[in-house]
Amino acid sequence: MPPLRLAMFDVDGTLIDSQHTIVSAMTMAWGRMGLGIPQPDQVRRIIGLSLVEACAMLLPWASAATHRAVAEAYKSAFHTLRVKPEHDDPLFPGALAALDRLEADGWLLGLATGKSRRGVEAMLETHGLRGRFVTIQTADENPSKPDPSMLLRAANECGLDPAAVVMIGDTSYDMAMANAARAVAIGVSWGYQSLDELHSAGARVVLDSFEQLSRTLDLVIGERPCVPPQS
Known part of the structure; x- marks a missing residue:
């Protein structure tokens, strides 16, 4: 054997x-936090990292508390997108x-x-x-x-x-x-x-x-x- x-x-x-869902969810999260709009290429580059670490890489100037808050906003946005009938x-x-x-x-x-x-x-x-x-x-x-x-x-x-x-x-x-x-x-x-x-x-x-x-x-x-x- x-x-x-x-x-x-x-x-x-x-x-x-899953890039389109991830980029859309991060864009929604930034909007909810008043952070503007992330560049899609930047978001694609952090795919693969754990979420808080990914937020820290996207927002190096922000505090650890902000990174965690963006991560939570992303989770909510991702769930919203995932349950839509057209999600794929x-x-x-x-x-x-x-x-x-x-x-x-x-x-x-x-x-x-x-x-x-x-x-x-x-x-x-x-x-x-x-x-x-x-x-x-x-x-x-x-x-x-x-x-x-x-x-x-x-x-x-x-x-x-x-x-x-x-x-x-x-x-x-x-x-x-x-x-x-x-x-x-x-x-x-x-x-x-x-x-x-x-x-x-x-x-x-x-x-x-x-x-x-x-x-x-x-x-x-x-x-x-x-x-x-x-x-």
Whole structure:
């Protein structure tokens, strides 16, 4: 039997295309706080961070109390948008088939995301993904990316050494987190940061489509020893 391997996925910008909802929710939050209108490109750049940290990056001049207040306003705005009948944060093309292939090949699947637990649960329900992921690490239980805690906790939950973990994501935060955890960093080109940023942050490979994922993971994980976790 082959050794267990864990594929951890970012959510926003990797599995689902949620940029329009996120930008709209942040714009609504800024409006409620009298902060004007954020630039969409700036908002897209902080996707992947935990919410308070994202607000701090967008508003470096503001107080910590303001960052927390904007984060709460964002949560309210996001919920308002999410329950509208026209709301749609679609899976990226090929995502579901890629998950099916990895499961068939014996991979464990997990999530590592800056979303809240409530947001993840809503996404899983919307896309029929409940039960697909053996470990789900969210901003509610962990420090923000690029801190390695999400991947270290996921590896521990699965009884694996981090060397047997692959992180698939679209941002430099995902790549830096993977390298800090001694996991394998795999970037995707269809998300919200540039190829140069992914490579500079330590991506081993950057994929152009989900169709490349299964073979790429087999190749990169084969380059590393899958040792038992330390006791």
